[in-house]
Amino acid sequence: MFSKACEYGIKASIFIALNSYENKRVSLKAIAKEINSPEAFTAKILQDLARHNIINSTKGAHGGFEIDKYAISSIKLSQIVNAIDGDSIYKGCGLGLHTCDEEHPCPVHDKFKAVRDELKHMLESTNLEELALDIKSGVAFLKT
């Protein structure tokens, strides 16, 4: 459903959020270890998220990544997905038609619409805070 990059991006954001609540910056190394992802590849994704102002990065010794703790609850999953994978997951036609709308629909347009709308709603209504809290409480996990 999502690209590998997007999966890493979401997991990394959750881990960064978790630490930001405790005012701790986390290093690339720590993130990659925690979410079980390749370091250099993860670095690219974090740079991307930083460019999109979803996370903040600080260079140099004692540097790393963090998220404004007061912004965590307002960051939606959709923003992360959008930053990394773009909006094709919402907007694209299920069968790849160049133009697919009510006027000129592909054969699965209506049926797909329901699924995509549910996905869209889910991504837009889920924020980083709730995901981070599930990790903190041990209800959910970031690896294995």
Added chain:
Amino acid sequence: MFSKACEYGIKASIFIALNSYENKRVSLKAIAKEINSPEAFTAKILQDLARHNIINSTKGAHGGFEIDKYAISSIKLSQIVNAIDGDSIYKGCGLGLHTCDEEHPCPVHDKFKAVRDELKHMLESTNLEELALDIKSGVAFLKT
């Protein structure tokens, strides 16, 4: 959402079904033209669908592809998707965790489950016949 191969596979199946109702076999060339796909690549996908017994292929002059007209209404979208993309779309974890279930869920497990279940239900409850009829009646389209 689906691979390009899967998109072509679905569109090709619809077009073959449409012609099979009129007892017409269609050639690779005609299919690729109709669904606007690369010929040789489409050939591989059709071979795959034939191996999975979803369509029938006939070699030689006057050969081509067809579907048993009495089977069209019982062929589900899920069978086509499954033949080409496998079942990862149903089974895989949204965040790529190796094991992700009620016992050990990823942070988006529950939220994702709803979307995936809806997708699964949609694919399993949609058959080739209804899709083909929408094309026949001019309500839906296979290209542009």
Added chain:
DNA sequence: TAGAAATAGGATAAAACTATCCGAATAATT
């Protein structure tokens, strides 16, 4: 039976995605 019209299938190429490497830049610490 020869020739033409198709699909089958192996080999290869191109593009996109995933992953790695390394030097440059930056910031804290000593």
Added chain:
DNA sequence: AATTATTCGGATAGTTTTATCCTATTTCTA
């Protein structure tokens, strides 16, 4: 000021997906 820890960013490599090419095989038709 030098050293160290760290992110940034360009270059490169590996893998998967998408696409193409060519020959073999099959089947119909004349």
